[in-house]
Amino acid sequence: MTCKEVDELLAGLALGGASPEEERLVQEHLSSCHVHNQVADYRRIAGMLPMSLLPRDVPDLTKRRLMARVYKDLEPQLLRPPVWRRAWMGLAAAALALLALGLGVRDYLVTAQLAAAPVQWKLGSAGDAATTGTLVYLPAQKTATLMLDRLPTLQASQVFEVWLIKDSQPVAAGVFRPGPDGAASVLLKGDVGSYDVVAVTSEPGPTGSTTPTSQPFVAGSLR
Amino acid sequence: MMSQVAGAEDRDTNLVLAVAERRDPDALARLYDLYGGIAYGLTLRMIADPGMAEEVVQEAFFNVWRNAASYSEDRGSVRTWLLSIVHNLGIDKLRRLKSKQRLDSQIEVPEDALQRPDVWNEVEADLERQRISQALLALPREQRTTIELAYFGGYSHSEIANLLRIPLGTVKGRLRLGMEKLRNLLTETTMELSPEP
Ligand SMILES: [Zn+2]
Numbered sequence: 001m002t003c004k005e006v007d008e009l010l011a012g013l014a015l016g017g018a019s020p021e022e023e024r025l026v027q028e029h030l031s032s033c034h035v036h037n038q039v040a041d042y043r044r045i046a047g048m049l050p051m052s053l054l055p056r057d058v059p060d061l062t063k064r065r066l067m068a069r070v071y072k073d074l075e076p077q078l079l080r081p082p083v084w085r086r087a088w089m090g091l092a093a094a095a096l097a098l099l100a101l102g103l104g105v106r107d108y109l110v111t112a113q114l115a116a117a118p119v120q121w122k123l124g125s126a127g128d129a130a131t132t133g134t135l136v137y138l139p140a141q142k143t144a145t146l147m148l149d150r151l152p153t154l155q156a157s158q159v160f161e162v163w164l165i166k167d168s169q170p171v172a173a174g175v176f177r178p179g180p181d182g183a184a185s186v187l188l189k190g191d192v193g194s195y196d197v198v199a200v201t202s203e204p205g206p207t208g209s210t211t212p213t214s215q216p217f218v219a220g221s222l223r
Numbered sequence: 224m225m226s227q228v229a230g231a232e233d234r235d236t237n238l239v240l241a242v243a244e245r246r247d248p249d250a251l252a253r254l255y256d257l258y259g260g261i262a263y264g265l266t267l268r269m270i271a272d273p274g275m276a277e278e279v280v281q282e283a284f285f286n287v288w289r290n291a292a293s294y295s296e297d298r299g300s301v302r303t304w305l306l307s308i309v310h311n312l313g314i315d316k317l318r319r320l321k322s323k324q325r326l327d328s329q330i331e332v333p334e335d336a337l338q339r340p341d342v343w344n345e346v347e348a349d350l351e352r353q354r355i356s357q358a359l360l361a362l363p364r365e366q367r368t369t370i371e372l373a374y375f376g377g378y379s380h381s382e383i384a385n386l387l388r389i390p391l392g393t394v395k396g397r398l399r400l401g402m403e404k405l406r407n408l409l410t411e412t413t414m415e416l417s418p419e420p
Contacts, residue, residue, distance in 0.1 A: 008395045011402035016314045017373030017380050038406075045405045047303040049374050050310065052355040053268055055260030062263075062277045063255055069281075070248045070288050124248065 001025045006036060014042035064130040064150065071124040071132075119193060123148070123220030126199070131218040133200075137192045144192040147185045148200065151178040152217060159205040162186060163212060164195040164222075171195075175208040195222050235301035243291035251288050258302060259284070262309045268375050269313040270320070279316050283309040310374075317377035358408040366401035369394060 006029045012018045013026055030036060123133035123146075133148035146162060154160065159177055163170040178184045192198075199216035203209040235257070241250035262283060266276035286308050298304050359367055372378045372386065380398075384391045 008392075008399065011398040012373060012380055012395055014402065015370060015373040015398060016310065017378060017383065017398065019379050019381075022380075038403075041406050042402050044299065044303075045402055045409060046374060047299060047307055048355050048409065049359075049370075050261060050265040050306045051351055052359055053261070053264040054352070056264040056267055058259045058263040058280060059277060062281050063252070063259065066255065066281045066284050067248065067252060069285055070251055073285075073288065074246060074248065 001029045003029075003033060003035065006030070006033070007038075010036060010039055011042055014039070014046040016046075067132075068125050068128065068130040072127065074124065121198070121220050121222055123198065123200075123218050125217065126219045127215060127217045128152075129217040131200075133218055133220070135188075135192070135198055135220060135222070139193055142189065142191055144188040145185060146188060146198065146200075147183070148178075148218065149183050151182045151184060152202075154178060154202060157205055158202045159208055160184070160200050161203040161208040161212070162188065163199045163201065163216070164188075164190075164192065165197040165199060166195045170199070170212055172208060172210055173198075175203070175205070177205075193222065198222055232300050236296065239287075239291050239294050239301050242288060243294070248288075251284065254287065254301075254305070255284050258305055261302075262306065265306060265309055265375075266313050269310075269377060270316055275316060275320075279309065279312050283312050286312070314377040355409070358405055361408055362401050362404055366397045366404070369397040370401045370405075373398060 006026055009018055009022055009026050013023060018026065030039065119137045119139065121135045121137075123131075123135065125131050129152040130150045131148055131152065132150065133146060135144055135146045137144040151160065154177065159175040161175045162173040164173045165171070173188050173190075174186055176184050176186045197219060199212075199219035201212045201214045201216050203213060235254070238250045238254050241247040242254070259280060262280045263276060266279040267273065270276045270279065283305070287305060294301065294304055359370075362370070369383060369387070372383050373380075378386065380391055380394045383389075383394045387394075
């Protein structure tokens with residue numbers, strides 16, 4: 001391709017209108033010829049064009065779907081084997097991963113224990129659900145409140161069940177049903193802070209199970 | 224050149240770093256809150272179908288989540304980088320969608336999409352939008368239409384030639400003249416806006 005042919009294509013290339021073949025030929029030319037200094041300007045101008053448009057309100061669902069994918073991506077161990085043992089080990093691994101995120105949980109925990117102030121952890125979606133939540137623990141009272149949003153729909157015969165996990169062993173911590181807005185707030189009694197992970201599954205109602213029978217859809221590290 | 228206020232650019236860079244280095248989902252959510260609306264405005268302009276336009280937005284931000292480490296400041300502002308991801312995915316989608324319906328929906332260039340000066344509450348962004356819209360509107364109509372078909376419509380040069388029944392060389396010529404003029408206009412505007420000595 002000659003310099004003249006390249007010049008003819010640069011504007012179109014920046015705008016996305018060149019064919020892949022043209023793009024390849026131009027890139028090849030540009031890698032050895034440096035007289036075409038308008039390339040960067042054209043790209044810059046093309047990059048401004050979206051700013052000529054009015055922003056539009058994106059439906060809430062788009063963000064929920066996006067964040068569900070993000071959390072899923074963040075905790076891939078949670079998704080795979082339908083074998084419980086491995087799933088719980090995955091949760092423990094995710095707990096460590098969350099710790100590595102630099103959320104400052106440990107610092108917070110230390111400070112909180114000194115002052116016996118409430119400790120707070122975040123829960124993220126562990127499957128297709130978009131559920132998020134927060135667990136607030138009061139060390140002095142040994143009680144915790146688990147608050148969840150965007151719970152998945154539940155069959156009439158089912159309940160949600162909270163699990164506290166230590167050394168990969170789930171302990172049943174209570175059952176609940178979501179409110180009409182898909183949110184719920186659950187009171188947990190005991191030394192919640194001594195567990196590694198909190199997770200929630202769907203289980204047969206009304207009393208739930210003694211060991212989990214389904215994959216958790218939301219989970220969080222307590223470390 | 225016009226740009227966002229420096230504080231906003233620093234904020235955005237820190238958010239991208241938080242995504243790249245700490246895998247912080249909240250930082251991604253924040254970027255989405257900041258630029259999801261512009262991204263959606265762009266994809267709606269490119270793809271008339273709201274469902275598909277949303278898909279592209281979601282895909283683009285997931286791309287940002289996965290590839291935040293590929294951002295570097297010499298690729299321009301975070302916003303420009305992010306919108307170029309949106310644009311590229313929008314083009315891919317359009318190319319897969321080559322249909323009669325798309326030709327019909329895109330050939331009309333809705334000028335009012337460029338102009339209405341309300342809604343946007345950030346004055347800074349509003350001014351910027353007006354400057355770029357005005358630069359576009361200052362182009363001869365045939366140049367503007369050709370640029371919009373290429374950028375927002377995702378049409379190749381030869382498709383534009385067919386669509387407008389003009390020779391391929393004319394398409395390339397209009398794109399080049401239009402981009403040159405935009406380059407002058409947008410650079411000039413910035414100089415006028417520089418503080419008085
Ligand atoms: Zn050359």
